[in-house]
Amino acid sequence: MENINTLEIDIETYSDIDLGKCGVYRYTESPNFEILLFGVSVNGGSVAVYDMACGELPPEEILSAIADPAVTKWAHNASFERICLSAWLRKNRPDLFRSYGSPDDTVGNYLDPASWKCSMTLAAYNGLPLALDAVGAVLGFEQQKLKEGKDLIRYFCVPCKATKRNGGRTRNLPEHDRQKWELFKKYNKRDVEVEMQIMERLQNYPVPESVWNEYHISENINDRGIMIDHALVGNAIQINLQSRDELMAEMSALTGLENPNSVTQMQGWLESQGIHADSLGKKDVAALIKTVPDNVAEVLKLRQQSSKSSVKKYEAMQNTVCADGRCRGMFLFYGASRTGRFAGRNIQLQNLPQNHMSDLAEARELVRQGDFEMLKLLYGNVPNVLSELIRTAFVAKPGYKYVVSDFSAIEARVLSFLAGEQWRLEVFENNGDIYCASASQMFHCKVVKHGENGHLRQKGKIAELALGYGGSVGALKAMGALDMGLSEEELPSLVEKWRNSNPHITDYWWQVDAAVKNAVKRHIPSSVGNIHFSWQSGMLFITLPSGRRLSYVKPRMGLNKFGGESVTYMGTDGQKKWSRLESYGPKFVENIVQAVSRDILCYAMRNLREQFICGHVHDELIIECPTGVDCEKVCKIMGQTPPWLPGISLRADGYETEFYCKD
Numbered sequence: 001m002e003n004i005n006t007l008e009i010d011i012e013t014y015s016d017i018d019l020g021k022c023g024v025y026r027y028t029e030s031p032n033f034e035i036l037l038f039g040v041s042v043n044g045g046s047v048a049v050y051d052m053a054c055g056e057l058p059p060e061e062i063l064s065a066i067a068d069p070a071v072t073k074w075a076h077n078a079s080f081e082r083i084c085l086s087a088w089l090r091k092n093r094p095d096l097f098r099s100y101g102s103p104d105d106t107v108g109n110y111l112d113p114a115s116w117k118c119s120m121t122l123a124a125y126n127g128l129p130l131a132l133d134a135v136g137a138v139l140g141f142e143q144q145k146l147k148e149g150k151d152l153i154r155y156f157c158v159p160c161k162a163t164k165r166n167g168g169r170t171r172n173l174p175e176h177d178r179q180k181w182e183l184f185k186k187y188n189k190r191d192v193e194v195e196m197q198i199m200e201r202l203q204n205y206p207v208p209e210s211v212w213n214e215y216h217i218s219e220n221i222n223d224r225g226i227m228i229d230h231a232l233v234g235n236a237i238q239i240n241l242q243s244r245d246e247l248m249a250e251m252s253a254l255t256g257l258e259n260p261n262s263v264t265q266m267q268g269w270l271e272s273q274g275i276h277a278d279s280l281g282k283k284d285v286a287a288l289i290k291t292v293p294d295n296v297a298e299v300l301k302l303r304q305q306s307s308k309s310s311v312k313k314y315e316a317m318q319n320t321v322c323a324d325g326r327c328r329g330m331f332l333f334y335g336a337s338r339t340g341r342f343a344g345r346n347i348q349l350q351n352l353p354q355n356h357m358s359d360l361a362e363a364r365e366l367v368r369q370g371d372f373e374m375l376k377l378l379y380g381n382v383p384n385v386l387s388e389l390i391r392t393a394f395v396a397k398p399g400y401k402y403v404v405s406d407f408s409a410i411e412a413r414v415l416s417f418l419a420g421e422q423w424r425l426e427v428f429e430n431n432g433d434i435y436c437a438s439a440s441q442m443f444h445c446k447v448v449k450h451g452e453n454g455h456l457r458q459k460g461k462i463a464e465l466a467l468g469y470g471g472s473v474g475a476l477k478a479m480g481a482l483d484m485g486l487s488e489e490e491l492p493s494l495v496e497k498w499r500n501s502n503p504h505i506t507d508y509w510w511q512v513d514a515a516v517k518n519a520v521k522r523h524i525p526s527s528v529g530n531i532h533f534s535w536q537s538g539m540l541f542i543t544l545p546s547g548r549r550l551s552y553v554k555p556r557m558g559l560n561k562f563g564g565e566s567v568t569y570m571g572t573d574g575q576k577k578w579s580r581l582e583s584y585g586p587k588f589v590e591n592i593v594q595a596v597s598r599d600i601l602c603y604a605m606r607n608l609r610e611q612f613i614c615g616h617v618h619d620e621l622i623i624e625c626p627t628g629v630d631c632e633k634v635c636k637i638m639g640q641t642p643p644w645l646p647g648i649s650l651r652a653d654g655y656e657t658e659f660y661c662k663d
Contacts, residue, residue, distance in 0.1 A: 004065040005043055008199075009075045010191040012037040012184065013084055014053075014171070016159050022319045023346045024080050025225070025328035028087035035088050036156060039188040047192045049185050053174055063089075067098045069115045076132045076195045078118035079219060079329065086110045105612060106224050106326060106397075113219035117207075119195045121215055124334040125207045127539070127551035129572055136194050138553075138570070138578060139201055146187045156184055205539075211340075211548060214602045217609055218333040218342070225326030226614040226622070228317050229395045229659070235370040236314045236386050236393070242372050243382040247306040254299050261306060270296070282307075308383040313390045316347045330615065338571065339595040340548065342616070349617050355388040355662050364392045364659070394615070394660035396624050403611075403634045404663065405654030406620035409434055410597045415468055417648045418529055418593065419508035428649045435461040441501035442494075458484055463498040469593075470509055470586025471495075512592070513585025516540065516567055520555045530645075531592055540569065542592060545644045546599040550591060558582065600650065604638040615660075622660060631656050 015033040017026055027033065036053040040062060050058045057063070065071040066085055075081040086109060089097040100112035123135045133147075155172050162168045166176075174181040207215075251260035255269045263280050270277050273296050277288060285304055289297045320327040327347060335343020344350040357363055363385055366375045372382070379385045396402050407413075412434055416424035427437040439447040439460030447453045447460065462484060466475040473491045481491060499506045508528070515526045515533040525534040532543040540552040552569040560566040560582060567588075571581045601619060608621065611634065615622035623634060631654050638652035655663040 002043060004061060004068075004071050006072045006074065007062065007065055008041040008044070008047075008192055008196050009073055009081050009085075010039040010188060010195065011035050011081055011084055012153070012157060012188050014157050018158075018319075021316075023329040024083045025222075025322050026320055028084055029323055033084075033087060035084060037185060037188040039192040041192055041196060044196065047189045047196075049189050051174075051185065063093060063096055067096050067111060069098075069112060071115060073116045074119060074195065074199065075116070076119045076191070076198075077130075078116045078120070079113075079222065082111050082113060082116050082219075083329075101220075101223075106324065107220060110223045113216045113223070116216075116219070117212060118215065118333075119198045121211075121334050122202055122207055123198060124337040125211065125340070125549075125551065126202055126205050127337055127553045127569075127571060129578055130335075130337070132191065132194055134578060135198055139198070141194060141197050146183075146190050148183060149187045149191075152180060152184045152187055155180060204537075205551075208547060210546070213606065215333050217602070217605050217613075218331055220609070221613050221615070222329045222331055224612060224614050224624075225322065225324075225328035226330065226394050226624075227326045227397050228321055228393050229368070230321075230325060231368045232364060232389070232393050233314050233317050235367050236311065236389065237318065238370065239367060239372045239375065239382065240311045240314070240386055243376070243386075244306055247302050251299055251302050251306070254295070254302075260299070260303065266303065269299075305381055305383045308387055310353045310387040310390060311383060313347055313352070314386075314393065317393060320346045338550065338591050339598060340550070341594060341598045349615055352391050352617070353387045355391055357385070357388050360388070360392060360661060364389050391661050392659040394622070396658055399626065400612075400624050401627050401629075402657050402660060403623045403625055403629060403631045403654055404620060404657065404660065405623070405631075405635045405638045405652050406618075407597075407600070407638070408651040408653055410600065410619045410650075411593050412464060412468065413648065413650065414596045414600070415505060415589070415593045417645070418531065418596070419502075419505040420529070421502055421504040424502070425649065428651075431651065433457075435464055438464050438498070438501070442497040459486065459494060462486065463494055467495060467498045468505065469590035470584075509585040509589050511585075512588050516542075516583075516585070516588055517557070517565070520567055521557055540567075542588070544592070544596055544599060546596070546603075546642065547644065548595070548599060550595055560584070596645070600642060600645070603642040604640070604652070607637050607640060608634065 013033065013035050015027045015030045017030045019027045034053070038050040038052055038058050039047055040050070040058065041047045042062065050056050066073065067089060073082070086097070090109065098112070099108045099110060100114070101107040120130050124130055128135050128138055155177070159170050160166065160172050162170050248260060251257065257265045257269055259265055266280060267277055275288070275292055275296060277284065282304070285300050289300050292300070317327055322328055330345055330347060330349055332343040332345050334340050363375070363379065367386070367389060375385060376382055409428070412424070413428050416428065423441065424434065424437070427434055433449055435457050436447045436449055439453070439456040442460060442463065443453070443456055445453050447456045449457055462476060462479055462481050466479040466481070472495050476486070476491050476494065482488065486494070511528045512531070515528050518524045518526050519533045519535045519540055523535040525532065527533070530545045534541050534543070535555070538554055540555040542550040544550065553571065555567055555569040558566055558568040566582050566584050568580050568582050570578065573579045573581060597619065601616065604621065605613060605616070608623065612624045613621055614624045621638065635652040635654040639650045641648055641650055
């Protein structure tokens, strides 16, 4: 066989662990995990399929190449292939398996991701969908992913239900349907061919090596995992069941309903009380409680408690946790293709409930002990306590601590810097409070937190959170302005005051809008500050200071709902469908600011990669480190200015803790 430089790989596997619920790391830990088919192209040549379920192994040279750091391995969603092949080599060819990391790291069961690349990341970088079949459809390949694939995977890759017809078996093997098995091999081969077509079609739009480096760091973090407190998680699930049973019994006693959790039954009961409710969504129930009689409000409050869904995070932890007590695979690199930001997987660390309890440690200890009665006695609302304790289920391993460090007002700093809003830059340079400063600018008076004109700070805060990307009255309402006590009548003036006090930012929106339209309509490249706009082969590219590009597919001009001119492009919508989306200056600015903020976070990850980063949430890093590590030094490293964004003032603040929480 020729010298191997690259492998394009796709595998089909079996496990009795639910991949969707538990993730690939837990999936491969099952004793029943195995690789069924191994499709591979060597150096871009024709695809071979090795029927491993029937005893056909890939040649020795290919098996050696899998663990060889000098050979580049490509796959679509490559983390799946890498983790599965790690498990297979450890079990079947330990002589070939090579891991990475230091002895005190927790990545030792996995192949080094440094020699792996992912065609899903390549597609996402170029603004395309993540799924292999969707990419093929968008790019119009002649050879598409076989549509029978889902049925074949359901037949061969997961346990089946035992029936009289199938002789009581719980798994379908190749011999149970040879015709399907041969089709499955064709499916496996076709997947490799489609992956190779993606790489060929996008060869002129490569992912920069700096972004591949970030991908490898992300995979390091996924491999390392984050430890959970087994006692806390297990007892939280049991306590939630107890609490739910009690709440249901109490609601039944008050309403006479058999199932007060049923929307239909509850709406019927409310009608009997003279109250019509079209919806029993969380916000609708919260609004109803303010207007209904006390006896009805009591029932609705109980229903709110019983339907708290955030405790499902504990179940996700139990599903995902590996044999060593760590949950892995929590992050999807380039999950948001418009900005390149990370997306959450499995437990979804990106949307954990906040904690506001002052006695967090005491409450979590009661849950660890499984003391439901004392928890109820001291706190009353048990589901709310469990919700606030979710973060604290993540714990540092023995002898270690967490250093949690996050950027201060990162998006506001980036937006101010890019737009050149000088008064804001001075606030950040002097470590001032941007909410107070914004209120001072808006209302032309001194605003001090908890001091002089302190009541105006809240207005400055809501304006800062809602209005930076062209938002108006609707954005203020969506951010909760009315719930904060602001009146509907004062919202328009709040928008006007914020825009008047930030003239460079509002001008920046429309400079970007003009640059995008120039690129799309006239194919004229241009720059706004250090952001570059260009059109190439039916793509709009926005080049960021880091050198990374944002990609917008098939841009063209269209009309918005107001009859004005706007830019549209093809992308994945809120329903995860490939469709034409509309955008305009402020929205492109939001993409740019979030993308630059993401690049700053990744720069910090690179600087701190020798530390054990085990999680990250938006602008925050969770680092598991020996107790002697200095938190201030970590924050200082995190706050370093990237060389590609000279002059921006960054600040990272942090704290030390044995369990994860919001300081």
